[in-house]
Amino acid sequence: MVKFDLDDKVLEVAEGTTIFQAALQAGLSIPHFCYHPAFAPEGSCRMCLVEIEGLPKLELSCSTVVREGMKVKTRSEKVVEARRSVLEFLLAEHPLDCPICDKAGECKLQDYYEDYGLYQSAFAEFKEKREKKVPLGKTQVLDRERCVLCTRCTRFLDQVTRTGELGIFERGNRSEVGIYDQTPVDNNYSGCLSEICPVGAITDTDFRFKTRAWFLEPGDSICPHCGRGCNITIEHVPGFPRVPGSRRVYRIKSRPNAEVNGHWMCDVGRYNYAFLDTGRQERIMMKDRGWGVEPAWDSVIRFLAAQLTSLVSGEARGRVGVMASAHLTNEELFLMKRMFLQDMGIRKIFLIDPREGAPDGFLLTAERVPNTRGATEIGLKCGLPDLTGLAGGLDLLILFGTDLFERFEPDETKALLETVGIKVLFTSRQGPGNDAMDIVLPATPAAEKAGSFTNLKGRVQSFVPVRTACGEALAEWIVLVRLAVELKLDPGFYEGLTNVEDIRAALARDVLFFGPRS
Amino acid sequence: MADMILTQNFGLESLKTLKGYTALGGYRAAAKALKEMTPAQVLEEVKKSGLRGRGGAGFPAGLKWSFVPAKTDKRIYLCINADEGEPGTFKDRFIMSRNPHAVIEGAVITSYAVGIHTAYVYIRGEYETVARVLEEAIGEAYGGGYLGRGILGTDFFLELTLHRGAGSYICGEETALLDSLEGKRGWPRLKPPFPAVVGLFGSPTVINNVETMANIPAIILHGSDHFRQVGLPRDSGTRLFGVSGPVRKPGLYELPVGVSLRELIFEHAGGLKDGRTLKAVIPGGLSAPVLTAAEVDIALDLDSLARAGSMLGSAAVIVIDEETPILAVLKKVTGFFAHESCGQCTPCRLGTAWMDKVVTRMEEGHGERGDLDTLLRLAAGIKGRTLCPMGDAAALPVLALVQKFRPELEAGLT
Numbered sequence: 001m002v003k004f005d006l007d008d009k010v011l012e013v014a015e016g017t018t019i020f021q022a023a024l025q026a027g028l029s030i031p032h033f034c035y036h037p038a039f040a041p042e043g044s045c046r047m048c049l050v051e052i053e054g055l056p057k058l059e060l061s062c063s064t065v066v067r068e069g070m071k072v073k074t075r076s077e078k079v080v081e082a083r084r085s086v087l088e089f090l091l092a093e094h095p096l097d098c099p100i101c102d103k104a105g106e107c108k109l110q111d112y113y114e115d116y117g118l119y120q121s122a123f124a125e126f127k128e129k130r131e132k133k134v135p136l137g138k139t140q141v142l143d144r145e146r147c148v149l150c151t152r153c154t155r156f157l158d159q160v161t162r163t164g165e166l167g168i169f170e171r172g173n174r175s176e177v178g179i180y181d182q183t184p185v186d187n188n189y190s191g192c193l194s195e196i197c198p199v200g201a202i203t204d205t206d207f208r209f210k211t212r213a214w215f216l217e218p219g220d221s222i223c224p225h226c227g228r229g230c231n232i233t234i235e236h237v238p239g240f241p242r243v244p245g246s247r248r249v250y251r252i253k254s255r256p257n258a259e260v261n262g263h264w265m266c267d268v269g270r271y272n273y274a275f276l277d278t279g280r281q282e283r284i285m286m287k288d289r290g291w292g293v294e295p296a297w298d299s300v301i302r303f304l305a306a307q308l309t310s311l312v313s314g315e316a317r318g319r320v321g322v323m324a325s326a327h328l329t330n331e332e333l334f335l336m337k338r339m340f341l342q343d344m345g346i347r348k349i350f351l352i353d354p355r356e357g358a359p360d361g362f363l364l365t366a367e368r369v370p371n372t373r374g375a376t377e378i379g380l381k382c383g384l385p386d387l388t389g390l391a392g393g394l395d396l397l398i399l400f401g402t403d404l405f406e407r408f409e410p411d412e413t414k415a416l417l418e419t420v421g422i423k424v425l426f427t428s429r430q431g432p433g434n435d436a437m438d439i440v441l442p443a444t445p446a447a448e449k450a451g452s453f454t455n456l457k458g459r460v461q462s463f464v465p466v467r468t469a470c471g472e473a474l475a476e477w478i479v480l481v482r483l484a485v486e487l488k489l490d491p492g493f494y495e496g497l498t499n500v501e502d503i504r505a506a507l508a509r510d511v512l513f514f515g516p517r518s
Numbered sequence: 519m520a521d522m523i524l525t526q527n528f529g530l531e532s533l534k535t536l537k538g539y540t541a542l543g544g545y546r547a548a549a550k551a552l553k554e555m556t557p558a559q560v561l562e563e564v565k566k567s568g569l570r571g572r573g574g575a576g577f578p579a580g581l582k583w584s585f586v587p588a589k590t591d592k593r594i595y596l597c598i599n600a601d602e603g604e605p606g607t608f609k610d611r612f613i614m615s616r617n618p619h620a621v622i623e624g625a626v627i628t629s630y631a632v633g634i635h636t637a638y639v640y641i642r643g644e645y646e647t648v649a650r651v652l653e654e655a656i657g658e659a660y661g662g663g664y665l666g667r668g669i670l671g672t673d674f675f676l677e678l679t680l681h682r683g684a685g686s687y688i689c690g691e692e693t694a695l696l697d698s699l700e701g702k703r704g705w706p707r708l709k710p711p712f713p714a715v716v717g718l719f720g721s722p723t724v725i726n727n728v729e730t731m732a733n734i735p736a737i738i739l740h741g742s743d744h745f746r747q748v749g750l751p752r753d754s755g756t757r758l759f760g761v762s763g764p765v766r767k768p769g770l771y772e773l774p775v776g777v778s779l780r781e782l783i784f785e786h787a788g789g790l791k792d793g794r795t796l797k798a799v800i801p802g803g804l805s806a807p808v809l810t811a812a813e814v815d816i817a818l819d820l821d822s823l824a825r826a827g828s829m830l831g832s833a834a835v836i837v838i839d840e841e842t843p844i845l846a847v848l849k850k851v852t853g854f855f856a857h858e859s860c861g862q863c864t865p866c867r868l869g870t871a872w873m874d875k876v877v878t879r880m881e882e883g884h885g886e887r888g889d890l891d892t893l894l895r896l897a898a899g900i901k902g903r904t905l906c907p908m909g910d911a912a913a914l915p916v917l918a919l920v921q922k923f924r925p926e927l928e929a930g931l932t
Contacts, residue, residue, distance in 0.1 A: 043708040043905055044863045064710055085899035089868035122892060125875035149861065166859065168703065171686070175861030190930045195884035 004070040006450045019061035020048060030074055031083055031112050034150035035062040037256075038263045039159060045150050046113070047086050060080050079284025083116045092123040093130075093173070095145040098185045103200030105213035107150065128173065137165065139205050139267070140193045146174050147201035153177060160264065161187045161362070177201070188360045191270040195253055196263075198332055202206065202308050203304055204251075206271055211237070211250050219466030220255060222444045222453055223269040226357075227367035229455030230254060230269055232260035234447055247277040248467065249447075258265050260459065266364045268357075276447055278429045283469025285440040295396060297474065297482075300439060305486035307396055307422060312344050316491045319393060321348040321420075324400035326369040326382065328476060329373045329451025330514065331503040333371070333378050335480045336400070338510075343489040348390070353382040357438065365456055370446070372455030377513040384408075387416040395421040400444060400476060405433040442473035449475035450500040460514065462504070521748050523736045524729070528616045534651060536658040539619040545664055547735035551627045560631035560738060567742035568754035569734075571688075572609075573599055573727030574803070574831045576820040578755070579734075581791035583724055592721040595631050596637035597699065600652075600728045601683055601690035603642055604803035605854060607760035609726035612770050612867045614641070615648045617732065618655035619664075622678065624731030626669060627738055629676045632724055637678045640695050641729075643685040650744050653680050689857035691906050692725045693764050694860065703861040705862045706906035729758060745787075748774035753819045755828075761787040763837030764794050779812070779814045783837060794839040798923070801830025804851060805911030807918030809836075827918070845881055845930060851919065852877045853869040855912035862906040865880030869896050870912050885931040893920050 003012050007025060013022040018041070023030050033045035041063035049058035053071035058078065066072075073079060090109060098104045130144035154166045154177065165185045179185075185193065194204040200244045207465040216235040223230040235251040252273050254265035284295040311320050322340050324333070333351075340346040356366040372382060386419060387408055397420045403415045417436050425434060426443040436439050446453075448469045452462035468476070477500060484494040497503055508514045532538025539545070541650035551560050565580030586594055598621065602610040614621060641649050656678055659665040667675045681699055688694045689704040696718050717723025733755055737745045748756045759771045759782055762914050766788030773782065779801060783789065790796055796811040801818065804822035807828040810815070816826055823830045838847060861867045873896050876889050897913040897920075905909070920927060 038650070047901055059711065060708075081905060082899075085903070086864050089864050089872070091901065092868060092872055122895075123872065124886075124892075125879065138847060148864070149867065171688075171861045172856055172859035173861070173867055175867060458838050477536065 002065050002066050002068050004068065004072065006072050007074055015062075016296065017052060017066050019059075019064050019066055019070075022097065023061065023067050023074060026192075028074065030061050031116070031182050032062060033108055033148050034152065036152050036155075036263075037279060037504075038197060039152075040175045042151060042155070045086070045148065046264055047083060047085075049082045050074045050077065051079050051166055072184060074140050083112070083322060084118060085513070087112055087116055088118055088122070090148050091117070091121070092125075092506040093127055095127070095143075097146075098200075101146065101200040102155075102203045102208045103146075103197075103213075105328050106209075107200055108198040109200075124427045130176065134178075135184065136190075136193070136202065137186050137411035138190045139271070140185055140190050141205055141208070142177060143201050143203070146199050148199050149175055149177070149200055152196045152198065153202060155157070156189075156196055157185070157187075158207065160192075161189050163187045187267045188268065188364060189264060189362070191267050192254070192264050197378050207251050208385060216250055218253075219447075220463065221447055222370065222461050222463050223252075223265060224370040224453070225269045225272055225368060226363075227365040227372055228261060228363050229370060229459065229461050230263060230265040230363060230454055231461070232258040232269065234273070234442055236467055237469065245380075247274075249276045251274045260461075261363055262456065264363065266360065266362070268364055276445060277430055280470045280473075281427050281430050281434065281442045282473065283442060284472055285434070285437075286391055287438045289438060293374060297472070300441065301479065301482050301486050303313065304398075304424065308487060310437075311395060312346070316395065317344060317346050318348070320346045320396040321342075321350070321397045322346060322400075323350045323352055323385070323397070323404075324352060324380075325352050325402050326367075326371040326375045327401050328371065329446070329449070329500075330371065330374040330378065330507060331451050331453055332400075332480065333375050333499050334504060334507045334510070335477060335484070337378055337380055339487075339489060340478060343484075344414050346485075347393070348385075349380070350385040351380045351382045352383050352407055355407065367456065370453040370455070373458060374452075377454060378507075378511055387412045391416045394419065397423050397426075399423070399425045399437075401427055403427065403433040404457075405436070406431065426479070428470075428473065434489045441479070442470045444473045444475045445481075447492050449477070451475075451477065452500075454506065519782055521746075521756055521774050522772050523745075524613060524617060524732050526756065533617055533619075534615075534617060534655065536655070536662050536664075538693060539617075540633040542661075543739070544619050545623055545670070546742075547737075547739035548623050548626045548630075548664065549670050551630055551738050552670050552674055555738075557631045557633060558628060563742050563752060564631065564734065564737055567737045567745045568749075568755055569730065569745070569754060570820060571704075571727055572603065572733070572757065572832075574728035574829075576830065579726060579730050580795055581725070582714065584846075585712065586722045586724060587715060590722055591911040592677060593636060593719075593913065594634045595718040595723040595783075596625060596634045597692075597695060597718060597722055597723055597725045598625060598639040598731055599690060599692065599695060600639050600641040600726055600730060601644070601695060601729070602645070602832075603687040603690040603858075604805065604832045604834060605850070606760060606762055606800065606803050606836045608760045609736070609770060609833065611645060611648050613728055613732050613758070614645075618652045618682055618771065620654070620732040620735060621728055622655060622659050622664065624662060624734035625678055627734045628658070628724065628726065628731065629672055629913040631741070634724065638699060638718075639678070639680045640689070640699055641680060641682055642690075643683045649682055656680060658828070671715060676787065686860075687843040687854075688860040688908060691908060694906070695725065696723065704802075705860050706908070708905065712742060727785065733896070739887060740795045750819050750873075753821060757818070759786075759818065760834045761831075761837065764787055764791050764839045764841075765789065765837050773818075776817045776819045779809070779816050779818055779835070782835060785816065787837075790837070790839055791860060796837065797840045797842065798844070798847070800834075800838070800915070802829045804836070804854060805915055806831045807914045808847070808922060810922055820913045843930075844919060844926050845877070847927045848916065848919050848927070849874075849877050851879050851912075851915045855908070859912070863909070865900045866904045866909045869900040869909075873898055873916060874911075880927075880930065883930075886932055889931060890920050890924060 032048040036040040048061040050061045051073040134142040217238045236249045354369045425437040540908040570576045693707035713723045852874040856870040897916040900915040
């Protein structure tokens, strides 16, 4: 450990810590543009200069390692003057178009200007005109007038994706970010560029001109699109949309987690969020089969309980089928197994094997569902049931987020469904198979419920709802618990489950993998 | 002149050839080093000589070599900086085109002392004819057994390769030179680590100027004591002063370190021509802060000029007469550095461009009252705040010109 003075406060940090990191540990973020924790110090923006007692010049906090007894000042007059000077240089040639800039509200240049700006420009010369709409490839657009040349984008493509599409061309004040050999950015991490750009130079075609950063509420979540379980932030408009049909989610951003995704996430996870807002199954849908059931949760749950009870107690449990997928949380899969298999003895439980995609060699895995590992640990194996073999053998089929038409041949699927007495689907969205069902129940995607996923490496990551559920939708675990209580399966157990934490605790007691780790 | 080390035989056309060079005692120093001395003894001799780098910064050469880690499993490189981009400087060009084998012999001795077997000469792209002469000399040295395997019958070997730059001032900065040599964009690196530890291709690297290299043979052949007899105790030997401007005899003068600026201009270079009067002198290449006519009684050595707030730099002495407007000099300075800034760090990239825009406007007759103060403020914002020394190179001459010639510059403002 090394002891040193930061703004007259004594700090103790590990050997090899830079002044910048040490300040961050003490809760102080020294102004910076080019520094990014994923990369080695670059030292080119000169914004993070600090004063070190005994040294004639200001030194870089991003690259200077703390030494015993060092006295560092991050707010002295000299330091503030230097910051002001760097900002004055950057703003001299800057277009000052914050009112139409998508980065406004989350721009380092704008923030630091508020703190250290001179406010009155001394720049009496002509400003360079540069291109304001350079397509960089998939999803990303560059405004050269706003660029501060921090090289975060080129370093990302050189060091992280190793695709090197971008470089710095020309020199001096004519320096600019550009594309080598007309080969635009076309990798699965393009969205990271606008995310790491500290200013409004690189913006995202998916986000730009759609809303303002300060209207959005961020919520932490876990990406549900593959087995990696990247930590993400979902940025959405809180509450319900004011205009019918307008979207609530505007952007997905990566959330740093050194153990899972570093600072990054892939484009598959970043841009696939439309399903949260469009094509949602918002209401309970029931076909009129003369059952006399109200399209409301209470009556549907009573109806399902009655059907299950009569089949199970009539020793016809073999005529009940349950199909689910690894989109469900650990807690839900656990409940499902316990209720249907353990308590009711239903054997026809299938976890539909999801279609695989191509892994990209970095974060995106072949598995395109978030919880294959969790299902495996709970004891549910993925696999494809033989639909033809099942045909004629089922009186009740309950599907959880599984649209058979998307996974099986339509003829095969139809042939099975025609023979099933009652078909029930829990789903968050409208799909081709919904019409073939007798009852469709609105469910929630991960963004609207609490739970946990186990990523392929076995890391269990919990999450809470980022926003309220859509329409009448209820999380699957809530419906499962209510159904179990209605069925009076094991009152001592199910009636005590009032939230996801209770289920998680039961899971931890029941399955060693989820138990306390040493 | 007895004091000449590098230029005494410059007039001989045959010096360029291996035959001519060896006939005048060439490669005897290399033979002495390789056959009679240990690498440590060679290093010690160069340390004792007091030879300081001739590229501009003036760092003691032997000390620089000793920073290479004694134990390393990496290849060690030698890079000879022949980029010579400082405006006003033309000394290395003459050394390489008139006495190329002195550079090669210096490289052999240096490599032997440090344990180097791979060396590069990084020559500026514009020096096409110079590169051809040096290339020919390198070829001859390989053929004569002075480069390659088994040099001079010993088991020492050295590969020396000439690499031509693409024409960028910043590639004379040693770490930008390394990046350029590696095939990258020539951008200065963040220091530390210094090249002696992490240099070319991530390996320990010695970087020396052409003139520094050319001095090594004389130090080894005649001994450090002999070398120290010329020049000053802390800054020994001779320097090649390149005098340009309206003097009677502009050219390259090899004189002992510490010669007075007055003597150089008025005796050796013959004073100003056509009855002109001296107004100012830039003593060490364009990035050296200007001296006024009243300041020419000064010794030309690294320390004396530093004390006077200027620098000896590459010893390129640019003479300015009364007929030359200071604004024109200022425009040369700001124009050059704005053009040559590599663009990596904020103050240099934007500061040099801003300064040049102000000075260009002044030259066009639209200068305003506050412009000089703006220039001083901008230069102060660059000075000491950049990633590499080029920020100071751009800021210091502007500060000196504005401070020392303010009345003249102000007269042109509206």
